Structures are given as C-alpha cells and as structure tokens.
Amino acid sequence: MGHVRLGLSPKTRAWRNVVSLISTGADVSEVADATVKASEKAFQFVQKDPGFREAVHMLAQIGIAASQDDPAEHLAHLGVNLPQNASVVDVALAINRAVEQSINRSGRRSDFGEKARGALVGAVAEHLEGRLGGLFPPSGQEVMAAFKGLHTAKAFGEFGRSFFGKLTYTCMDYFLTKTLGTHVGVGHRFQTMNQMGEFQRAMETHCRESSKIVEEFCGDWFSKHRFEEGGNISRESAEHFGWYAMEKMRREFTFERQDNAD
DSSP states (O other), X not given: OEEEOOOOOTTXXXXXXXXXXXXXXXXXXXXXXXXXXXXXXXXXXXXXXXXXXXXXXXXXXXXXXXXXXXXXXXXXXXXXXXXXXXXXXXXXXXXXXXXXXXXXXXXXEEHHHHHHHHHHHHHHHHHHHHHHOSSSOOOHHHHHHHHHGGGSHHHHHHHHHHHHHHHHHHHHHHHHXXXXXXXXXXXXXXSSHHHHXXXXXXXXXXXXXXXXXXXXXXXXXXXXXXHHTTTOOXXXXXXXXXXXXXXXXXXXXXXXXXXXXX
C-alpha cells in the first residue's frame, strides 16, 4: 500500500516567510495565513485523496443515519458495526475502523487522509460528549439519542464546523511542528517548551474560531441535499461539499489577515 506524505520544501520563499514570522514574534493569525499559503501546493491533491473523500462521505452519512428510526442499521450498511448499548468510545472506534477499512481498500494512504479520519472521530466524540455530560456513564440508549440529534441543520452545522476546524488545525500543526522546535531556547521566539505549547494552543483556538465560516454552510448544505436527494446524500455530493468547505476555510484565513491589516 502506498503512503503519500505531505511535504513542504524549506527552501521556498513562502515557507521562509513562515519561519521569519515565527522568529520575529508575529501573532497567530499572521503565522496561520502564511502557513496556509506555504502549504497550498501540498494540498493540491486533496480533492482526490481517498482518506479525505471517505471522511467527508462518512460525515454526511452520519447525518443521514441520525435522521433514521434506527441509526445503527444505516451505519451498519456503511461498515460501522456498533455493539449493543454502545458507549461514546464504541461509536468513535467503530467509525474510525470503518473509514480506515475503506482507505485500506483504496490502496492509497496519505498524511492528510489520516488527519481527516482523526478529525472526523474527534468531531463525533465532541458532539456526543457535549450532549451527554453528567456524573454517570450514559446508557447505550442515551448515546443513540444524542447521536440522533445530529440530523438537524443546526446540529449538523456545528458537527461540520468541528470537523473542518479540527482538520485545519491538525494539518497546520503538522507543517508548523517541522520548524517550531528550532525556535525554542534563550534568544529564540519561545524561551521554553511550555511557551511553544501555548502558541500551538492559540493556533488551535484560532482555527476553531475561524471555522465559524463553515457552520451555516454545512447545516444549509445538509438540509438542502437531504431533501433534493430523497433522504440520502451521494458520495459525489459529499466530496464536492468537503472540498468547497476546505476552500472556504482557506479563504477565511486570508480575509482575516486582510482585515487585521486594515
């Protein structure tokens, strides 16, 4: 099985700009915008990436499953096999396995696809845990009740936002960790590893806040296509949706940078 790694040449002008911004103390939004620009070529293949395509297809199908009387039955047709009285962890693991198996069948893995799979699992867990809470472990019935709430435009919008925000951050961090460690120590941008960690957490927050741009789009898209496609959503529609949402995220960083410069 082939594995495609996302590479960035440290010799490009765009990446040298990222390094310069980090070393001179630029804020998170400046570094984020520069990183997105420097990594554009590395993402040129994303539209055809099997892992990303499987993740956004599963994202849409999770919303469809949530609208069914028996979500577990619909998920089973997708290879998501849940045990009786499934916990949040059970749901997350089953979705993770199903997407991984689909990627394996494609015969082509990539770093981006792996991060898309992780972002999807994280978004599912975040949705369920955010609606369950409490001092005691939820029952399987309560977990599925929380899962079924995903079929509304509002909930799916939040779900999609979580996915694209997590994916954007993990990809950005993937590139940044290649150079952040060289800026730690006396006389460098970060005096300690803790300071570097604070920068990474600020970047994660920035990506999460920027993902607001896709929340309404995700919810409206899901409702529209579920209606137009007779209660289901095709793989092709989901793939176009995923690509366009990532484009919206990319443009948002540029717009934010322009607004901050005005």
